[in-house]
Amino acid sequence: MAEGVLFNIAQGIIERLGNLVFQEIALLWGVKDDLQKLKEKVAQLQAVLLDAEQKQANNNEVKVWLESVEDAVYEADDVLDEFYTEAQWRQMVPGNNKVSKQVRIFFSSSNQLFFGLKIGHKIKDLNKRLHEIASNRTFGLLEGNHENVEFVRREKVNHSSVQEDNIIGRDQDKTAIIQLLKDLDPISTENVSTISIVGFGGLGKTALGKLVFNDKEVQDHFDLKMWICVSNKFELNVLTEKIIQSATNEEPKNLRMDQLQRNLMGKIDGKKYLLMLDDVWNEDREKWLSLKDLLMGGARGSKILITTRSKKVAKITDTTKPYNLGGLSDAESWNLFKKMAFQDGKEPTSSTIKAIGEEIARKCKGVPLAIRTIGSMLYSEHQESKWLTFKNNKLSTIRQKEDDILPTLRLSYDVLPSHLKHCFAYCSLFPPDYEIPVENLIKLWVAQGFVKSSNPNECLEDVGYEYYNELVWRSFFQEEEKDEFGIIKSCKMHDLMNELAVKVAGKGSTIIDRNKTDFDAKRLLHVSFDFDVDSSKWKIPTSLLESNKLRTFLFLSQNWEWWLKSFHKSFCATIASNFKSLRMLSLNGLNITTLPKCLRKMKHLRYLDLNDNQKMERLPNWIVKLQNLETLDLSGCGSLMELPRDIKKLINLRHLILKRCHKLARIPGGLGELTRLRTLSRFVLSKSNSKLRDSAGLSELGKLKDLRGELEIRNLRYKKDMVSELNYDGAVLKEKRHLYSLTLHWMLIERENSAAVEEESDVIINSMEALQPHSSLKQLTVEYYMGARVASWFLSLSNIVNLKLFGCVRCQHLPPLDHLPLLKSLELLSLTNLEYISAEDKVKDFASDEMMMMSAASPSLKSLSDLTIGRFPNLTLLPEGMGNLKSLQELWIFDCPNLASLPEGFRCLASLKRLTIDGCPILKQRCQKETGEDWSKIAHISNIRIDDLLIG
Structure with a gap:
């Protein structure tokens, strides 16, 4: 488990027990005194947790004791979560559409007594366990220390600089590689030859490859350029698909291998191409030759450029002379360090700080990744005393070998604030070279309780983005991809950072493949699956079923060919029975038709991923009992026709993701009561006049003041009576400043109604005028609008980047x-x-x-x-x-x-x-x-x- 996680969970328990509303509920259930004891016990243990975490590496007795604390603290967190969830549910007033804002318990005295006794027993048992743990002699050997073990908390700075632009000292290497690409091999009889850049991790092989790949001289020299990241999965069909995608900029189409082969050969036939294969690990010559056979159709002078850590890879790929990349010189190392550690890369005025900085740069052995990481860690801390403390207490512990920079990277992790440690360690669930969707990552952090704010009005996702940007600045993430609006969509981790995340996460997290069984199930908290799961053919490993503290169950990738799968309810039953503490559950792409009732047990769920279950037509109403649910992802549920009628009872829901839910007929009434909602990608007005009053209208959309991201409003009307009924003014779109994309979709009108449209022309235009968005909008789509002209507010959309008008036949x-x-x-x-x-x-x-x-x-x-x-x-x-x-x-x-x-x-x-x-x-x-x-x-x-x- 990452350091500080247990400390923060204990802190969360203490804060929750100190909450006034929580205390009032506890008084009603007769457990206030027991909860006060629990608070005191947890605080007593929290005081020594940081010291225990530091000592456990060299003291097995402390390690065993700490594991017992971990079990008890996680159980306490679950019990309090169950307690508060039950209380929230019982605040719902039967027959009333509004959620009570005060603590009101509407249930029979017998039920109250039963639950009070049940929760009371659990709390008493916990207090007894915690007392025994605190009585253990190991507890007396530990020192109390409430201060976090971090070196520096930086003030917020502008993180907009792209670190790839700070490449220093590679001009000669770049020139040499370009020359190799242009040279014809006089010995080779083949049109295509291979060049390998070889060097240990962190030297900047990929960065150098990018410099070469994007050079204008190289662009002019080759007819076709392709770049793919290979990493540790060297599978012919996957690589061929990636190469075709790079060549065409088109999404893969799930072709058979023979089709892929013909397609690839057609793309490169007779063309002088450059193919960049980044981060190759495969040392199986037969696999390489299978790929090479597909690449031989290029014109003479075609090149394959490889980056790899392995000299053997260079040998099996027939590289005549590998290009061995060395480290930066002392002068280049210092220049890079200055860029990362000092404002505008200026030389420090203090001779002491400069001397320490130069020593740090030398200790990094010319490895750019290490220099960046340590430099950014020390950014804006320019007091000599702090630098001397760092040199004496931290830098002196580093004994870095030339080909092993993990000790240095570990140092940069050690000085992170604890909340960032949790977030980084959680990323051990992603395999090397995985394209991490940043928006989802932040939702995952929030679901696990890693993201905190002292301001109740502050959006947790905004705080999460601050965490993410801090980790980017410190070089823990790289290769950000942004959309046309500048919004960060994905990032990657350097493979060494990935190794570090796995190391610091320890036994608490693991990625499971089809054959993996080497994990400590009892200590496991987070698990991901890096293969396509068919619930009718694959069963959860028996060893994993012992992981009763599991909090994340994440599918990283699922096959788009969902129609080939058969969903088995027993799969969900196994999850619900064995992993009752889950905060995040993926059931995406499993071909679910009906959500199994057994999932009602998942009271702790914050994030439920049901995307791409194409046959699921509706959600059961019992899902609203998952009171803690914050994110419900239904993207790609193309057959989904309706949402639960009582969805307004999901009072903690923050993200209702409905992308590609094309058959959704309406949004249930009362949605406007979900005032915490931040994401609502699709808002559908009922086509049926009879059901219109039972459905959410535009005035309910107006109550959702904090919506952000994308919003699509469907089935807008043109008739005067319908416009009045729907209350277009009630949408109040012009106040939703966090929306960047808006789609306005009018119901398609038959030709025979054209006369009626003419009569209602003023009403139609006025209805569009009422839907004025905020001027910050970046993308607008208007579909089937029947006005002769568009609204006057078009002229105020000064930030629009993309504009689409479709089917507006009278305009x-x-x-x-x-x-x-x-x-x-x-x-x-x-x-x-x-x-x-x-x-x-x-x-x-x-x-x-x-x-x-x-x-x-x-x-x-x-x-x-x-x-x-x-x-x-x-x-x-x-x-x-x-x-x-x-x-x-x-x-x-x-x-x-x-x-x-x-x-x-x-x-x-x-x-x-x-x-x-x-x-x-x-x-x-x-x-x-x-x-x-x-x-x-x-x-x-x-x-x-x-x-x-x-x-x-």
Whole structure:
């Protein structure tokens, strides 16, 4: 178990027992005195926990004693959780739609007596156990110390710098590798040759590979470049799929191996390519040769660049001369250390601090990862006394070998605040090179109680992001991936950091594969499964069933081919019977049709993952008894039609994730009472007028003031009576400043109702006016809106990056888009009556059935990089002014059967990289007649496709 975890859990117990509401409930149940004793016992033990954790490594007696404390403290945490959960449930007033805000117990005296006796016995037993533990002679040998063992708590700093940009001392290595890539091997008879960068962990092999891979000289030298991370899973089908995905930027399609083989050969055939295989561990030559056979179709001069720790890997891959990467020089080490340890990388004014810093850099043996980690750890601590304390107490303990930097990394872990230790150690559940979804990771931390805030109004997820950023700054995470809005989506851990996480997590966490049994079940708290689970064929290992303290049961990846699976209820029954303390449970992709009743026992659950159970049509109403539930993930439950009618009773729910729940018919009434809700990805108004009053309306959405992320509102109406019933003003979207993506979906209207639409035109426009979002919105999608114009608030969306209008068939004009300075992606689909995009640009010479995009071609749209135009049956031409879109990189036009030509202007766009035109037969015919010379004018476009005609 990570250090400090037990201390913090004990602290949580003490805080909960000191809560006024908790004390009032305890008084009603007659257990107040026993709980006060429990609080005192836990505080008594907490005082020595940190000392015990430090001494257990060298004292087996302390280690055994500490394990008994761990068992008792976790049981106490569960008992109090059960106590409070029961109390919360009984605060629900029968027949009342509102959750009582005060402690009110509505249940019979017999039930009250029964539960009071039951919980009273548990508390008395706990007090007895804790008394025995405190009476043990080991307790008397330990020192009380309430202070955490951390070296420094940094003030908040700006973590926006990308650490990969701070690569120092690799210019010569980069030049040498590029030369090797350009050289032709005079000896080899093969078109494809291999180069290996070899070096021990932390030297920066991957960083050097990225420098080379992204160099302009390298880009110009190769026709095709691909990068994949191999890590410790060298499976031919997986690697082939990854290579194809890298070559095409398309998601994998679950092809058979023979299809993958043909696909790969087609991609590389006759092309001079560069394939980067990062972090290769495979030393089985036969496996390598199987992959190599698929890669031989490239043109002469093609290269495979490998990074590896193993010289044997370099040998079996036929590398003629491996490039052995060395450490940084003393001067380079010092320069990198300065960048990480001092503001703006400036030289310290104190000669003492400088001397210590130079000694630290030397001790790191020129290993960039070690230098970064220690440097960032010391950032902003510039008192000589602190540096001297660090040198004498910490640095002096390091005896680092050249090829082993774990002792140094362990040092950076040791000085972490305890709350960050928990969060980092928890990441031992992710295998090397795993793409960790950051948003989910933070929800997992919250579910385990790792994220704390003294401010009750502060969003725990925001605090969790601060924790994450702190760990990024200290180099515990790397390779962040962000979306187009700058939101962090995923990250990875360096393989050495992964090793460190596993080491510090100890027996408390493990990743289980199909054959793994070497774990201490009784000490296990968190477990993940790194393979596809079919509950009809795979059973939970018998040895794991002894893990009665288990708090995490996490599936890391599940096969998309869910239809091949058969769900067995016994699988869930085994979980519910044996792992009653779970805070997080994954049941994703198991092909569940009905959620088994046995899961009602899981009273401690905070996070329930049910995503991609495609056949599940509804959730049982008993799920609302899982009172502690904070996250309910139903993403990809494509058959889900309804949510529990009493969902409002899940009073602790923070995240209701409904992405890709396409059949969801409505949201139950009362949802607005879940005032803690932060995520509601899909809000569906009932299509049925008879059920409208039993469903959540827009006014309930208005009560959810703290929604964030993405929101899709479906089944908006256009008739006057329905608009009044739904109360569009009640949504109050303009106050939801944390939403970055909004979709407004109107119910599809049949053609015979077009006259009615005309009559209601003012109502339709007014309803859209009432749905004004906050100006911070970054993505807006409008579907099937029936107004002749859009709302006036379009002009206020100054932060919009992506804008999509689909099926708005009566919309005749749009406001000038040059009021959207950050716009990068514009999609206009099936706007069949669109005539112009701003009143001042209307030109009478154009027929009304031709779309004119004069403002879209405005030079002020400096950021537009992606333009999509589709389903315009009468569109015959595009404006010449499109040549002014200087940032346009991708243009996609589809289903415009009368489009006869492309404007000359866009052919001069040096930024344009991809042109795709589908369903434009007249244009295709014309292109086939044109000579190659015409297309040479746009030779800078790397990908041109007109229907099935490939050009360039």
